[in-house]
Amino acid sequence: MSNPKRRLAVFCSGTGSNFMAVHKAIAERRLQAEIVLCISNRSQCGAMEFARRKGIDTLHISEKQFNGQEEFARAMIQALEAYGIETILLAGYMRKIPAEVTVAYRGNILNIHPALLPKFGGEGMYGIHVHTAVLAAGEQQSGASVHFVDEEYDRGEILLQGTVPVMEGDTPETLAARVLECEHRIYPEALEKLLLRFRQ
Structure with a gap:
């Protein structure tokens, strides 16, 4: 008897390139997982369009739609x-996850960050700001980190982490592309590593 597929939601705010990479890997590697929902704080973005093309349900949910953080968190958990x-x-996903959600899904929320944590993380460290900071610090390497969210x-x-070299003459944009x-x-x-943990 085959294992049931783990039901995933992807939270996005932009083009969704990591969403696309994970979606492709699930199909190619036959991972025991299925993306069934895409949530975004933006009603129109590349990630939402990709989800719709793939027949994945989408949900636009933003703090602006609710009277306060508590109501927002409750609506997210209900969905x-x-x-x-x-x-x-x-x-x-360019918003902080409500604490109520991180508590409810403890050990079941992953994020990918474009640097080698614990360096170059924290509030304000996102997008091009990260790569600018890495170059300003004179780092010899950068990379990406997948971590649990609290x-x-x-x-x-x-x-999991992966590394890339910082090249002479790099700009934040060229480093960003490599990362x-x-x-x-x-x-x-x-x-894949997380799914293996659940099967053990």
Whole structure:
């Protein structure tokens, strides 16, 4: 008897390239997982469009739609429960997850960060800001980290990291492109590693 597929939700705010990489890996590697929901704080973004093309349900949910953080968190949890979500993957989601959600899904929320944590993490360390900081610090290498999400930015247990060299003459943009390729490689590997934990 085959194992039931773990039900995943992906949270996105942008183009969804990591979402696409994970979706492709699930199909190619026949991982025991299925992305059944895409949640975004933006009603129109590349990730939402990709989800719709693939027949994955989408949900636009933003703090602006609710009277306070508590109501927002409750609506998010209700949506996740309605879809039977077991694990959440953050893929370029540009909002902090409500504490109520991180508590309810403790050990079941992953995020990918474009640096080698614990360096260059925390509030304000996102997107091009990260790569600018890495170059300013004179680092010889950078990379990406997949970590569990808790109530603090980028402080959860690291599940997997990948490294890339910092090249002479790099700009934040060229480094970002190299790190993004690393992200696309390690996020599916991290999901596979997490699924293996659940089977043990």
